[in-house]
Amino acid sequence: xxxxxxxxxxxxxxxxxxxxxxxxxxxxxxxxxxxxxxxxxxxxxxxxxxxxxxxxxxxxxxxxxxxxxxxxxxxxxxxxxxxxxxxxxxxxxxxxxxxxxxxxxxxxxxxxxxxxxxxxxxxxxxxxxxxxxxxxxxxxxxxxxxxxxxxxxxxxxxxxxxxxxxxxxxxxxxxxxxxxxxxxxxxxxxxxxxxxxxxxxxxxxxxxxxxxxxxxxxxxxxxxxxxxxxxxxxxxxxxxxxxxxxxxxxxxxxxxxxxxxxxxxxxxxxxxxxxxxxxxxxxxxxxxxxxxxxxxxxxxxxxxxxxxxxxxxxxxxxxxxxxxxxxxxxxxxxxxxxxxxxxxxxxxxxxxxxxxxxxxxxxxxxxxxxxxxxxxxxxxxxxxxxxxxxxxxxxxxxxxxxxxxx
Numbered sequence: 001x002x003x004x005x006x007x008x009x010x011x012x013x014x015x016x017x018x019x020x021x022x023x024x025x026x027x028x029x030x031x032x033x034x035x036x037x038x039x040x041x042x043x044x045x046x047x048x049x050x051x052x053x054x055x056x057x058x059x060x061x062x063x064x065x066x067x068x069x070x071x072x073x074x075x076x077x078x079x080x081x082x083x084x085x086x087x088x089x090x091x092x093x094x095x096x097x098x099x100x101x102x103x104x105x106x107x108x109x110x111x112x113x114x115x116x117x118x119x120x121x122x123x124x125x126x127x128x129x130x131x132x133x134x135x136x137x138x139x140x141x142x143x144x145x146x147x148x149x150x151x152x153x154x155x156x157x158x159x160x161x162x163x164x165x166x167x168x169x170x171x172x173x174x175x176x177x178x179x180x181x182x183x184x185x186x187x188x189x190x191x192x193x194x195x196x197x198x199x200x201x202x203x204x205x206x207x208x209x210x211x212x213x214x215x216x217x218x219x220x221x222x223x224x225x226x227x228x229x230x231x232x233x234x235x236x237x238x239x240x241x242x243x244x245x246x247x248x249x250x251x252x253x254x255x256x257x258x259x260x261x262x263x264x265x266x267x268x269x270x271x272x273x274x275x276x277x278x279x280x281x282x283x284x285x286x287x288x289x290x291x292x293x294x295x296x297x298x299x300x301x302x303x304x305x306x307x308x309x310x311x312x313x314x315x316x317x318x319x320x321x322x323x324x325x326x327x328x329x330x331x332x333x334x335x336x337x338x339x340x341x342x343x344x345x346x347x348x349x350x351x352x353x354x355x356x357x358x359x360x361x362x363x364x365x366x367x368x369x370x371x372x373x374x375x376x377x378x379x380x381x382x383x384x385x386x387x388x389x390x391x392x393x394x395x396x397x398x399x400x401x402x403x404x405x406x
Contacts, residue, residue, distance in 0.1 A: 001170055002305050003151065008130075008140040010155070010163040019067075019135050020155060020163070024108035026067045027075045028101045030055065034079045035098050052076055068133045071110040074152075078111075106239070109156035114168075117153060123167065130165055140165050147171060159239035175307040182266035184360025185299075186319070186352050187292045189283070193256065194352040196360040201256060206248040207289040214241045249291050257298035261308050268363025269296055270319070271312040313362045323347060324357035327372070 012020060030052055037048040052072035055061045064072065086095050112132065122131045125145055129137035130153070148171025156164050184196035192203040217238045224231035260267055274293050278284040296312075303310035313319075321330040321340075328344035338351050364370055 001148075002173055003168060003170055004146070004148070004173070004305075005166050005168050006144055006146050007164055007166045008142060010130075010165045011139045011141075012163055013136075016135055016138060017163075020157070022063075023067045023071055023110050023155075024157065025103075026064050027071055027110045028103065028108065029061075029064075030072055030075050031079060032100045034076065035100055038083065038098060066134075068110070068112060070112045070116040070133060074111045074113055106159040106161075106235075107157070109154055111152055111154045113152050114150040117150065122150070122153070130167075138165065158243065159236075160243045161236055161239075162243070173305050176262060179263060179265055181264050182360060182364065183260065183264040183268070184356040184358070184363060185260075185267065185269045186356040186359060187270065187272065187290070187295070188352055189286045189290060191352065192252075192290055193295070194356050196353070196356040198353055200352070203290055204248070204252055205286075205289055206245050206252075207285070210241055210245050214238070214245075217241055249289075249294070253291060253295045253298050257295060257302055260299060261302040261306055264308070266309045266311070266364070266367070267299060267303060268311050268313060268359050269299070270317070270359060271315040272296075273315060309367065311363045311367055313359055313366060317358070317362055319355040319358035319362070320351055322354075322358050323349065324354050324361065 033050050033055065037050050040048050052064070052069070052075075056064050082095070082098065085091055086098070116133065117131070123142075124130070124137070125142055127137070128140055128142050130140055131137050132153070132155070146167065146169045148169040151168045151170055154166040154168070156166065158164070186194040188194055189203060191200040193201045195201075217234070221231065221234045221238050224234050272292055274287065278287050280287075300310050302308075318329060321333040322328070323330070323342040323345060325347040326342065326345040328342055330340060330342070333340065333351075339349065340351065341348050361375060364375055
């Protein structure tokens with residue numbers, strides 16, 4: 001059993017838009033009150049903790065009785081969990097100072113637990129609607145159906161003023177058949193992914209393609225008077241360009257990650273520190289445009305779904321300047337060197353393919369504690385397995401071109 005989210009586009013009526021906006025505002029108000037109470041706490045002072053019930057009883061916030069109470073309860077539980085992790089010294093992920101939510105962020109959401117919705121009974125696949133508390137059925141575009149148990153429903157609004165309903169479902173997923181193949185992936189900028197079998201996938205550079213159009217739209221936005229209706233309309237136009245770029249990037253990453261998980265049993269990548277890499281101002285835009293973290297995240301969770309093995313090797317492993325044939329290390333190698341010859345064995349290497357092969361070798365050693373002889377035998381047995389149908393880089397490029405025209 002795995003947790004899987006199905007995201008549907010929603011088309012609310014004017015009355016529903018007003019009601020959803022009221023819910024977004026009340027949930028944001030409750031969060032800000034909780035954060036304010038958290039920051040004002042002192043060991044010697046009174047307990048400043050607030051709850052949704054105490055706010056509802058206050059005549060000043062009587063309007064909070066009109067919204068979905070389950071959304072307020074869920075937001076308070078989310079805050080309690082965040083506060084619990086904040087004081088947990090054994091946590092692996094660093095949690096910064098809790099911040100207030102701004103009304104002008106143009107990105108709002110609230111979540112409702114599944115038991116409050118009668119589990120899957122709230123979604124009508126025939127009519128294409130979902131029933132939420134205190135409002136009429138909300139129209140959604142159902143492109144996929146789910147069969148599991150509904151755990152929660154999240155209603156969100158993005159900066160493009162588009163509404164979405166994300167349904168979290170617990171369901172069973174059939175495992176992929178074993179292929180007997182493993183792969184190493186080296187992430188790059190000229191090519192998004194370079195595989196250890198020699199396949200290179202071009203980097204579509206979605207942001208670079210729309211950069212001129214985005215620049216022009218932002219210039220028009222800068223000339224509009226703040227607070228005017230024209231500025232609001234232009235802001236939505238800019239947000240939709242950003243949304244299109246994000247959709248294109250996610251589409252490409254989903255296709256590539258699904259293909260990798262379907263055709264390989266073991267997938268190895270580098271543990272890249274993207275947060276530190278974007279500090280390089282010469283490459284930061286290209287690194288952000290590539291979206292390495294998004295691609296690796298998709299490969300990771302899809303591998304856990306379908307019974308694949310996913311492994312990240314140490315980020316300090318010298319994969320580019322180590323010969324994948326004999327293991328000898330070359331001297332200092334600049335980024336401008338794309339091909340090189342090993343001085344020990346005389347093997348000629350493509351820098352990126354050699355790095356991908358070293359990533360795979362290191363990953364297999366980490367996973368199965370293989371010696372050099374056992375690793376060579378493993379690769380030899382893998383080489384005689386049936387060949388996989390590989391969508392070459394040109395095929396993925398044709399898919400990207402079709403997406404651009406759509």
